[in-house]
Amino acid sequence: MNAATALLGYAAGVGFLAPRLLLRSAWPHRAPVLAVAVWHGLTVSFTLAVALAAHHLAAPAEHLHANLIGVLHSCGLTTATAAPYPTIADRLAIALPFSVVLLMLGCFVYEVLLGRRARSRHRQVLDMVGRRSRHLCATILEHDLPAAYSLPGYKPRVVVSAGALRLLSPGQLEAVLEHERAHIAGRHHLALAAAQAFARVFRRLPLAHHAKEQTSMLLEMIADDRALRRQSREVLAAAMYEMAAAKAAPAGAFAMGGPSAGVRLRRVLTPQRRPHFALRGSVAAAAAVVPVIPLLFGCIPAIG
Template sequence: MSEAVCLLLYSFAVVVLAPRPLTRLTHRGVVPQLELVAWLSAIGSVVASWLAVPVIVIAYVITDLAHPGRPVLDSCYAQLHDAATGHYGILVQSGFLALTGFATCAGVVLLGRVGRWFLLARSTTHEHARMVRIAGRHDAGLDAIVLDVAETAAYSVAGKPPTVVVTRGAIAALDHGQLSAVLEHERAHLAGRHHLWLALTRGLAANLSRIELFTLGATEVARLLEMCADDAAARVHGRPAVLRALLTLSGIPEAVSPVLGMNGVDLPARVERLIPPIEPRPGVQARLLLGAVVAVVIIGPLASATLAAIGIAVCAPLPG
């Protein structure tokens, strides 16, 4: 039972302590792929810890019931067992059972809400892709759906099949190299299944809106996914083409400094990182630091459970 307590303590520490340092560490987008892994690892380790706790408790209960002649397997479980059976009085028993029922219901409701959010997002995305294919025309040369509208826009929609959408206005505004960079950016989203990560993180943020790890995490994951797609396009078509395309689609003159107040979510950061730096970016240092963060958040739950399992118990037996 100590393993469950250790996992809860670990997840509480990550939820409270991780969001702000992670935000400061990843805000520049120096290595967006690794920064994305750091956020997803932190979020995933907390969710995995929460899911593991009831499994551990159930396993202890089943093991104890299967061996009724043996002493209770763990002192923590012994205390919980006594509380549930009324050994400490009816008040403690009622409170314990109410808390257990509330926690179980909360977990089931949370899983249901996140699952429903994900299914709704998936259904909406697939329906949008279907409607776009009906409204637009497929351009074999671009391998994309072209919408006959004057607005400059390009985006990708996960569906069956996944679809890249570009407007007539964007095609007219971009030169060949810029248009190719935009299409490569959108294909990188589809190839990396970025829509899946967005749906999962936004689902958690919507249903756990008071937990900063999930709300900040959803925002940072969306920003880093855009930077990953920018880098994928830049590797093929070069940073200048991606930068000019981004500015053109945003309706911003190239002469405008990216540090001025520009509209668009995270657009200044994306533009700034595409401009060649005066000094080399601290890539190696950032990679080492982010690698250490990823290692900690991945190893943390395993280390917590292992230490508890080999005898470093959080709960001690009651005296007497």
């Protein structure tokens, strides 16, 4: 079995089977930070597998030698061959994998800029209709419906409506604001942009759909956990219940409600035990190793 076949088989497993196994696991909701790392590790691993498979498919007849140059060539890191001038296959062997990687990076930058532009426009509106509260460290929007959301990134801002201020108790309000601050402090917009970029490139892939959906929900769980450092589960759950009917957040923003509110509410009301240290260590190691596996599939043929 050559490297291209191994890489394509591995990519199929990561793209179709790994999401099903991860969705059936119970630990991601108990360790959302690790779960986000695993989902992103799988997307990076899939991208590298596809890029390296494209390299080997473009140059299937190369006779590699078992030295450093041969290993680098097999890994797709050089196009060195015995021919004095690069052939069309040589050029494709380096252009195709780079195109895959550059496409992913380009889509990530596009998603970041798209979100930044939407948030910038919304901030301009808030400057005209909102008022700054130094006490709350937030912008108050004169609106009767309860709403609270954050605008992360450049010039971050937490926004809360007057309706939410009237509806929530002081403890509930603090929980909501702490939840929104967590999105800003954790730069969650970048993690979400990465998942959205992967879904844009591989939109029909189960891994792309689930990575985007799960990343969004897990980031909200991470923010919930930070709010629990300040308030009790009962207070946070009450705040989530009151804000569940809030309107959807503006483009590029994070809101406490949303489609995952029901799952998160049950999670908050049910005490969560952190996964065992051994499990957390194993998952962290897997998240770090998974992106490297395609390189092994690509390089081992040259070493052997």
